[in-house]
Amino acid sequence: MKTLLKNLSIILFLAGMHSAHAQSIGAAAPAGEKVIYSVALDAGSATGNFNDSHRYSLGGSLQADIPLVKNLYATVNAGYQNFFGRSNINGTMLSASDLHLLPVKAGIKVFPFSILYIQGEAGAAFALNKSDLNYEKSAAFIFAPQVGLQLPVGGSNNYLDLGFRYENSTRFTSNIDRSKLNYVGLRLAYAFSSK
Numbered sequence: 001m002k003t004l005l006k007n008l009s010i011i012l013f014l015a016g017m018h019s020a021h022a023q024s025i026g027a028a029a030p031a032g033e034k035v036i037y038s039v040a041l042d043a044g045s046a047t048g049n050f051n052d053s054h055r056y057s058l059g060g061s062l063q064a065d066i067p068l069v070k071n072l073y074a075t076v077n078a079g080y081q082n083f084f085g086r087s088n089i090n091g092t093m094l095s096a097s098d099l100h101l102l103p104v105k106a107g108i109k110v111f112p113f114s115i116l117y118i119q120g121e122a123g124a125a126f127a128l129n130k131s132d133l134n135y136e137k138s139a140a141f142i143f144a145p146q147v148g149l150q151l152p153v154g155g156s157n158n159y160l161d162l163g164f165r166y167e168n169s170t171r172f173t174s175n176i177d178r179s180k181l182n183y184v185g186l187r188l189a190y191a192f193s194s195k
Contacts, residue, residue: 033067034067034157034193034194035064035065035067035194036064036065036191036192036193036194037062037063037064037191037192037193037194038062038063038064038065038159038161038189038190038191038192039060039061039062039190040060040061040062040063040079040161040187040188040189040190041058041059041060041187041188041189042057042058042059042060042061042079042081042185042186042187043056043057043058043059043185043186043188044056044057044081044083044167044183044184044185044186045057045183045184045185046083046182046183047183047184048177048180048182049177049180049182050178050180050181050183051182052086052089052090052178053085053086053089053178054083054084054085054086054096054098054099055083055084055085055086056083056084057081057082057083057084057183057185058082058084059080059082059101060080061077061078061079061080061103061187061189062077062078062079063075063076063077063189063191064077065109065191071110071111071112072108072109072110072111073108073109073110074106074107074108074109075105075106075108075109075119075121076105076106077103077104077105077106077121077123078103078104078105079102079103080101081099081100081101081102081103082098082099082100082101083098083099083101083181084098085097085098085099097129097133098129098132099127099129099133100127100128100129101126101128101181102125102126103123103125103126103142104123104124104125104126105121105122105123105124105142105144106121106122106123107119107120107121107122107144108120108121111150115149115150115151115152116148116149117147117148117149117163118145118146118147119145119146119147119148119163119165120143120144120145120146121143121144121146122141122142122144123141123142124139124140124141124142125139125140125141125142125169125181126138126139127139127140127172130172133172133179134173135172135173136172136173136174137171137172137173140169140171140172140180140181141169141170142168142169142170142181143167143168143169144165144166144167144168144185145165145166146163146164146166146187147163147164147165148161148162148163148164148187149161149162149163150191157192158190158191158192159190159191159192159193160188160189160190160191161187161188161189161190161191162186162187162188162189163186163187163189164184164185164186164187165184165185165186165187166183166184166185167181167183167184167185168180168181168182169181169182
């Protein structure tokens, strides 16, 4: 966990340095009145009770940022996450099954500064293999606050989007705390605006 936060800090610092340089040579701010689409690699590290059974995640997502007013977007996001189950949980020689998750979220993204954004999303997480994990429910409510940088690359319609989020859910099984998702995640995306 400390290594993830350290690496994230370094990446955000380097990205900030790049963006400061890009702004100094007149790079464009986010696309303004255009819809921005992004394709991302998502990675995360489990926290809280969820960390007892699962370690980290890897997946991908698609997102659309729809302009509402200047510097304010509505977001729609869907993807796939695989949470890798732990082996030998608490020395019991038992292993947790991987969790295959389909999150679908909507929210708001605001740019208080030209490249820095704050985003909040909520939606549903669908467990695609609930029987493997003995979950009672197929879906849980999720919410995810996020901060990030959207850096212009290769022209005014292309961006590198680097977001850091905390994601949490309700329980998939009412009396089991580790059936509640808790993790910190990194979203590294290529984004482009509509013409």
